[in-house]
Amino acid sequence: MKLGEAVGFLAVFVTMMSISSSPHPVILILCYLIHEAGHLFFVKLTGARVRRMSIGGFKLCLHYDCSMISYKKELLVCAGGIIFNLVSALLFIALPVKDSESASFFVLCNFSLALMNLYPVSTLDGGGILKCIFKSIFEEAKAEKLCKRVSFFFVFIMWLCAVYLQLIFNSNISFLFISVFLLIELCFS
Numbered sequence: 001m002k003l004g005e006a007v008g009f010l011a012v013f014v015t016m017m018s019i020s021s022s023p024h025p026v027i028l029i030l031c032y033l034i035h036e037a038g039h040l041f042f043v044k045l046t047g048a049r050v051r052r053m054s055i056g057g058f059k060l061c062l063h064y065d066c067s068m069i070s071y072k073k074e075l076l077v078c079a080g081g082i083i084f085n086l087v088s089a090l091l092f093i094a095l096p097v098k099d100s101e102s103a104s105f106f107v108l109c110n111f112s113l114a115l116m117n118l119y120p121v122s123t124l125d126g127g128g129i130l131k132c133i134f135k136s137i138f139e140e141a142k143a144e145k146l147c148k149r150v151s152f153f154f155v156f157i158m159w160l161c162a163v164y165l166q167l168i169f170n171s172n173i174s175f176l177f178i179s180v181f182l183l184i185e186l187c188f189s
């Protein structure tokens with residue numbers, strides 16, 4: 001296990017402990033599976049190939065090869081998980097389901113996962129989307145370099161916000177762990 005994966009596992013463990021009072025950890029896992037199903041759906045739809053699937057840190061990760069498809073199709077694959085989370089949440093809101101804590105938690109988890117993955121950090125889907133945009137404008141090496149710089153900037157901003165919130169409100173430490181995990185993952189990627 002790499003250092004980044006070990007730190008990621010620790011961050012997940014601490015986060016799960018902080019939300020252990022939640023009666024719905026299975027819903028959280030279901031939302032992650034919906035997210036990855038979205039990537040898989042668009043990988044198959046665009047003709048890209050799945051290389052492998054791994055579990056590490058805050059993510060169940062689908063590794064795919066987009067070298068044979070266009071940047072627009074690759075962007076769609078990157079956005080697939082976000083799209084599935086948003087559609088799942090919106091469909092669940094539209095269904096005539098009783099207003100329950102479980103239903104609200106499902107919708108909230110899907111929206112949260114979609115929004116978190118929109119963050120422009122190279123290890124998240126937003127970073128993949130950003131990289132596709134940069135690769136369509138610049139050569140690959142320059143696109144990678146720009147994406148890494150933007151990622152570090154946004155993770156640093158996230159970390160500053162997390163530290164500020166922790167110092168001022170002394171509340172949810174999971175935001176701080178997520179920002180530290182992303183920073184460490186960027187350093188080792």
